[in-house]
Amino acid sequence: MKFRNALLAATVMAAPVVFSHVASAQPVTGPYVSLGAGYNMESSQKAKNLITHGHVSGDTARIYTNNGYDVTGAVGYGFGNGFRAELEGDFMKNGFDKMRVGGTDFASGGHEGRYGAFANAYYDFNVGLPYLYPYLGAGIGWQESAFNDLNAGPFSFNKTRGALAYQGIAGLSFPISAVPGLSATLEYRFVALADSRKYNGAFEGMPSGMKVGSEYNNQINVGLRYQLFTPAPVPPAPAPVAAPVAAPAPAPAQTYLVFFDWNQYNLTSRALQVVSQAATASHSQNVTTLNVSGYTDTSGTPQYNQGLSMRRAQAVAAQLVVDGVAKSEIEIHAYGDTHLLVPTGPGVREPQNRRVEIVLQ
The missing domain is CATH 2.40.160.20 (Porin)
Known part of the structure; x- marks a missing residue:
């Protein structure tokens, strides 16, 4: 027995x-x-x-x-x-x-x-x-x-x-x-x-x-x-496209950085100011597309960070619409804990990596 x-x-x-x-x-x-x-x-x-x-x-x-x-x-x-x-x-x-x-x-x-x-x-x-x-x-x-x-x-x-x-x-x-x-x-x-x-x-x-x-x-x-509901897989980083040799160099894109508290996606008062500045600049310049890309630090798992970066990007995009930007002009991307602004190892709470980048093109 x-x-x-x-x-x-x-x-x-x-x-x-x-x-x-x-x-x-x-x-x-x-x-x-x-x-x-x-x-x-x-x-x-x-x-x-x-x-x-x-x-x-x-x-x-x-x-x-x-x-x-x-x-x-x-x-x-x-x-x-x-x-x-x-x-x-x-x-x-x-x-x-x-x-x-x-x-x-x-x-x-x-x-x-x-x-x-x-x-x-x-x-x-x-x-x-x-x-x-x-x-x-x-x-x-x-x-x-x-x-x-x-x-x-x-x-x-x-x-x-x-x-x-x-x-x-x-x-x-x-x-x-x-x-x-x-x-x-x-x-x-x-x-x-x-x-x-x-x-x-x-x-x-x-x-x-x-x-x-x-x-x-x-x-x-x-x-x-x-x-029941698993986070979407992390999309690959967009491949760089080389400009034709004969074409003039494009004007540098204008970038705005919106930072977040740890494990949060709500907009602080400072974040609201930055989003408002980006919206105003898009009205006064010849802007056709606003790329809104979300990122996180490495303190969570890749799957969780992917979902958090998407929620941050969506929060910024929603505020841009409130500030007068047409929804059709906004492209949303989420890259999780890839493309770190400050390189760190896994499990590090780095404030500058918890961000959304607004790029005016």
Whole structure:
């Protein structure tokens, strides 16, 4: 039995690596869905207040189950900074093994089924590796615990009772490069019922009952998580076009720089002044096109930075329209953390790289 359990655990832990390829790990941004399943190991449960022959017995009982399985499904939202929130539904099943009353063991039939919902919160850690994101999570919710045909010697129970539940989660996600937004996951979960439950049943055909204390489950799960809306890929830098030899050199383009606070795309008062100056200059000169290009520093992932640079460029373009520039004259580009104004390494918050360039042509 121990060898079989070890083999199963090794297979479960290896599965995400087998199905994932080297991809760029990134914080989850926006809505996502997930599905998982795995190996469920349930603790024994202590029961007291046993009713036998119409009165409460002084005996206590302990209910033992076999290892089983669990299934989880969730919908959530990632905030792009490592934090996630989700709603999860789950189901787990463990067959009854035996029921020990006093010093006597009774072989048991039937199974316990657990199902319910959790509200979970997570944090994804950026450890600098391109192919995985560790994460920790915790949740609180409600679980229904169904004793289905628990038959142990003279006792029989077939009831469902609910209790407050909580869980702790530690996991790894492995981005799958072939499908943007898709990640394989490997998790350990500790799931517990915080309250006791009272079950009514029968003892030798007469009414019986017992009060079952808290229980907990250890789970090893594998799964898939899919981010519903992934950022657009970073477009290649425009190739320079050589001017014909006989053509006169074009007049130098006039450029305006709009800077942003870290991880922001709203326009400051100084940014509004620069945008207004660019709009005024476009009216007084022979300008046919305003190129609006967004950039970021290197503190985020390439995918997140690409989306942020687009939001910055769109914010500047919208303000140009407010300042009287025709929308048809504006071309919007987003280059993320490429084309740095100040060369830096990865993960550096450089203010001059957080910009939008307005080029009048």
